[in-house]
Amino acid sequence: MGKGRSKYKQGLPDPIETYHPHLAKKRKVDDVADAKPSKRTKEDKAAPTTIPPKQKTKATSRVNGTKPKHAATAPAKKGAKDTVSKPKVNGKKAIALPLDSDAESDDEDEELELEDEGSDGDSATENLAAADFMGSSDDDLEDDDDEPNLDDDSENSVYDSGDEETRPIFSDDDLSGSDAEEQLTAANIEGLTRKLDLQIAREAEEAEAELQDQIATNIGTGEVKPFVIGAADDDATNAASLTSLTPDLALLRTRINDVVRVLEDFSNLCEDGRSRADYTEQIITDISSYYGYNPYLAEKLFHLFSPSESLSFFEANETPRPLVIRTNTLKTHRRDLAQVLINRGVTLEPVGKWSKVGLQIFESQVPLGATPEYLAGHYILQAASSFLPVMALAPQEHERCLDMAAAPGGKTTYMAALMKNTGCVFANDPSKARAKGLIGNIHRLGVRNTIVCSYDAREFPKVMGGFDRVLLDAPCSGTGVIAKDASVKTNKSEADFLRLPHLQKQLLLAAIDSVDHASKTGGYIVYSTCSVTVEENEGVVEYALRKRPNVRLVDTGLTFGVEGFVSYRGKTFNDKMRLTRRYYPHKYNVDGFFVAKLRKVGPSPVGSGATAATASADGAEEIVTGVVAAEGEAGEAAAEPAEAGFQWSDDEEDAKIIEKSLKRQKRRKGIDPRADPSKASKREKKSKDEPTTAQTTEAKKDKTSKTKGFVRPSAQNGVKKKKKST
Numbered sequence: 001m002g003k004g005r006s007k008y009k010q011g012l013p014d015p016i017e018t019y020h021p022h023l024a025k026k027r028k029v030d031d032v033a034d035a036k037p038s039k040r041t042k043e044d045k046a047a048p049t050t051i052p053p054k055q056k057t058k059a060t061s062r063v064n065g066t067k068p069k070h071a072a073t074a075p076a077k078k079g080a081k082d083t084v085s086k087p088k089v090n091g092k093k094a095i096a097l098p099l100d101s102d103a104e105s106d107d108e109d110e111e112l113e114l115e116d117e118g119s120d121g122d123s124a125t126e127n128l129a130a131a132d133f134m135g136s137s138d139d140d141l142e143d144d145d146d147e148p149n150l151d152d153d154s155e156n157s158v159y160d161s162g163d164e165e166t167r168p169i170f171s172d173d174d175l176s177g178s179d180a181e182e183q184l185t186a187a188n189i190e191g192l193t194r195k196l197d198l199q200i201a202r203e204a205e206e207a208e209a210e211l212q213d214q215i216a217t218n219i220g221t222g223e224v225k226p227f228v229i230g231a232a233d234d235d236a237t238n239a240a241s242l243t244s245l246t247p248d249l250a251l252l253r254t255r256i257n258d259v260v261r262v263l264e265d266f267s268n269l270c271e272d273g274r275s276r277a278d279y280t281e282q283i284i285t286d287i288s289s290y291y292g293y294n295p296y297l298a299e300k301l302f303h304l305f306s307p308s309e310s311l312s313f314f315e316a317n318e319t320p321r322p323l324v325i326r327t328n329t330l331k332t333h334r335r336d337l338a339q340v341l342i343n344r345g346v347t348l349e350p351v352g353k354w355s356k357v358g359l360q361i362f363e364s365q366v367p368l369g370a371t372p373e374y375l376a377g378h379y380i381l382q383a384a385s386s387f388l389p390v391m392a393l394a395p396q397e398h399e400r401c402l403d404m405a406a407a408p409g410g411k412t413t414y415m416a417a418l419m420k421n422t423g424c425v426f427a428n429d430p431s432k433a434r435a436k437g438l439i440g441n442i443h444r445l446g447v448r449n450t451i452v453c454s455y456d457a458r459e460f461p462k463v464m465g466g467f468d469r470v471l472l473d474a475p476c477s478g479t480g481v482i483a484k485d486a487s488v489k490t491n492k493s494e495a496d497f498l499r500l501p502h503l504q505k506q507l508l509l510a511a512i513d514s515v516d517h518a519s520k521t522g523g524y525i526v527y528s529t530c531s532v533t534v535e536e537n538e539g540v541v542e543y544a545l546r547k548r549p550n551v552r553l554v555d556t557g558l559t560f561g562v563e564g565f566v567s568y569r570g571k572t573f574n575d576k577m578r579l580t581r582r583y584y585p586h587k588y589n590v591d592g593f594f595v596a597k598l599r600k601v602g603p604s605p606v607g608s609g610a611t612a613a614t615a616s617a618d619g620a621e622e623i624v625t626g627v628v629a630a631e632g633e634a635g636e637a638a639a640e641p642a643e644a645g646f647q648w649s650d651d652e653e654d655a656k657i658i659e660k661s662l663k664r665q666k667r668r669k670g671i672d673p674r675a676d677p678s679k680a681s682k683r684e685k686k687s688k689d690e691p692t693t694a695q696t697t698e699a700k701k702d703k704t705s706k707t708k709g710f711v712r713p714s715a716q717n718g719v720k721k722k723k724k725s726t
């Protein structure tokens with residue numbers, strides 16, 4: 001898998017907002033060089049602000065092998081575990097850090113916002129009684145006078161000498177052994193910061209020059225037509241080396257680059273008698289061998305982008321995304337959390353202006369999944385792109401919300417935090433094994449407004465409805481997270497891209513039918529996946545718009561992201577599809593993701609299975625069963641295609657395709673699909689008509705019960721118990 005993978009350096013990322021793969025790669029090379037003291041230049045040695053060698057070689061674990069540009073960091077210090085409310089390092093007082101280095105005003109906004117978010121001081125104190133990790137008091141940290149000037153690089157250091165005397169700056173030669181550490185003062189860190197800034201600027205210039213060179217070379221050689229297609233056929237040696245089990249990666253890479261050039265300037269560079277299709281076929285085969293994808297998936301992903309952009313995408317999938325944590329504002333503030341982690345030897349930086357709770361981790365001397373703050377629920381490890389659907393959903397205090405596919409709970413717990421533990425979140429996941437993780441996270445993060453349940457979410461409208469907002473973070477193929485799970489490259493087949501969209505469509509209809517269109521504060525549905533394929537994203541939303549004319553696409557409110565496709569390979573989608581957002585690893589250095597926000601403007605059609613059930617915010621049951629009256633609204637039949645151009649499969653077609661695919665799967669397993677067709681069709685009918693979980697079956701027996709199958713996590717730590725209906 002990933003034959004070409006080892007060739008590529010890992011660990012690129014810049015802070016998420018400013019991702020430039022070419023710069024990042026370059027930096028990585030320099031990082032390695034830097035790590036070898038013997039390679040340091042004379043000037044470096046003479047530089048008065050260099051960290052002594054001992055410090056440089058200190059065993060830190062570099063997350064993703066990256067260095068922050070201006071990451072807030074602390075040097076390794078003795079007795080890090082002795083963190084107290086006013087942390088001291090080598091006798092120096094640690095101060096509030098310039099986390100949001102972009103703008104002071106921004107930082108002030110954040111302070112205000114954090115105040116608003118109102119951490120639950122009690123729970124924090126309870127959890128942290130043994131060790132006061134919270135660092136200095138809010139008063140200390142929020143006193144602007146104590147804060148460094150965010151705009152001034154010279155003050156962009158970790159330690160403030162404060163009132164204490166600033167020590168002289170030492171050169172490498174002056175420092176040795178543990179003395180070196182002792183003498184690492186604010187002043188030399190300040191110098192180091194400046195040096196690093198200069199180095200980064202130099203690297204950026206060099207990388208830019210390199211890029212320009214490459215572009216110029218490509219342009220320069222533009223007149224020479226690359227002989228790419230013929231090469232494989234005519235040159236026996238080349239052909240063998242490029243297609244054998246151990247292909248010559250360098251040759252393969254050259255051919256990929258050549259074909260990209262041809263495809264992007266076809267009229268000038270194509271070989272006589274060759275069509276675009278020939279080149280496209282060639283490059284897909286090569287990408288598939290070079291990066292280790294099955295040809296079906298390689299083709300699917302290739303067609304999402306221009307040829308050169310597709311290469312950036314495949315390339316970005318070879319490197320991990322930055323490690324990100326989300327501050328749990330139910331327990332702490334980002335600034336406080338950052339300071340405590342810095343004191344533990346973590347190098348971090350705010351994830352970007354778009355989030356007030358994310359911290360990107362660059363280096364850590366401690367395992368981030370086992371710090372006291374982690375165990376106390378002050379943060380959760382969560383991919384940056386995972387924040388986005390929740391931000392788009394924007395759940396409000398005192399609302400009643402549903403997270404339809406919730407495990408392991410990254411988004412549920414964020415929803416609860418935005419709702420400040422008020423109102424009620426129903427967190428559903430049919431996988432019991434995964435629900436355990438969900439319950440664990442809910443407990444650890446101090447979430448108290450959430451009820452866990454375990455249904456096949458397609459059944460949800462029949463069980464209960466009337467939600468102000470519903471999040472459907474759908475099960476998907478994971479083509480956005482290939483960097484995390486390379487098995488996707490080979491294990492996703494055509495059958496998956498038929499089965500998954502079918503399930504996603506059913507789930508999205510259920511999500512829509514579970515929402516109260518008359519909600520005073522909401523009436524919203526957010527649909528998201530960690531996949532970048534069109535079938536799982538725009539295709540699903542388009543289907544829902546056709547089947548439910550009572551929903552409209554609305555703006556996600558997200559400040560970045562590529563617009564969704566309004567047309568794709570001959571298919572036309574609703575014009576408003578541009579309001580959806582796509583996220584790509586090569587573009588934003590986040591996992592690939594898709595986010596769509598819908599607003600329900602009228603009741604769901606008769607026969608949709610929607611139940612008008614409402615419950616008070618604290619989860620107490622007040623049941624109104626029955627199908628929402630159509631009130632003159634169009635039913636299923638009237639909900640027929642609004643968009644003539646959209647030719648994708650509908651329910652019936654889907655069913656046929658799924659049936660075929662199931663048969664194929666059975667055949668592959670050596671089972672004769674016709675062995676007992678009556679039983680098979682009965683089984684299929686049953687699985688279509690009935691919920692798959694025991695809880696749902698019970699719930700169907702007594703539709704008036706909305707509490708069966710739920711468990712209040714606060715009442716229970718572990719596996720869910722069924723509650724008797726009230």
Ligand SMILES: C[S@@+](CC[C@H](N)C(=O)[O-])C[C@H]1O[C@@H](n2cnc3c(N)ncnc32)[C@H](O)[C@@H]1O
Pocket residue numbers: 386404405406407408409410411412428429430431434455456457458473474475476507
């Ligand atoms: C992408 S994951 C959800 C991640 C979660 N939202 C989070 O942020 O932690 C998709 C989830 O869908 C669940 N799932 C699969 N089939 C489902 C169904 N029919 N109804 C509801 N959930 C389903 C899976 O068990 C899985 O946990």
